Amino acid sequence: MVRRPRYPVTREIDEQTGLGEAYMRSLLRAQLRLAVGLCLVLAVVVAGLPLLFALVPEVRERTVLGVPLPWLVLGGLIYPWFVACGWWYVRQAERNEDDFAELVDRDPAPHDRP
Numbered sequence: 001m002v003r004r005p006r007y008p009v010t011r012e013i014d015e016q017t018g019l020g021e022a023y024m025r026s027l028l029r030a031q032l033r034l035a036v037g038l039c040l041v042l043a044v045v046v047a048g049l050p051l052l053f054a055l056v057p058e059v060r061e062r063t064v065l066g067v068p069l070p071w072l073v074l075g076g077l078i079y080p081w082f083v084a085c086g087w088w089y090v091r092q093a094e095r096n097e098d099d100f101a102e103l104v105d106r107d108p109a110p111h112d113r114p
Contacts, residue, residue, distance in 0.1 A: 027100045031093060038089050042082075049073060 053060045053070040062069040 023100070023104065027096065030096045030100075034089065034092050034096065038085060042085060045078075045081075049078070 049070075053074075060068075060070055064072055
């Protein structure tokens with residue numbers, strides 16, 4: 001019985017084999033899906049709030065502590081929300097990378113061991 005030497009996934013990636021490219025594509029796809037999803041949420045909020053204030057006069061004319069609600073939301077509350085979204089994005093992107101690293105660095109299955 002001829003045993004093939006263990007060919008680690010990291011070597012597959014470094015040598016840009018078909019399998020290595022598939023691994024990298026999966027990571028890039030996961031990161032792209034995360035980025036596009038967050039951008040869509042941000043776009044809906046950034047475009048939706050002014051649209052809401054333009055179309056619904058009751059919301060536009062409401063005040064909170066003497067400050068018009070649109071000013072309060074668009075001028076102050078939106079920035080902490082952006083920071084929170086950025087923090088969440090970084091955590092999710094790092095989780096994707098950690099999952100990828102775990103997949104790449106895992107021990108071979110018992111039947112793959114020499």
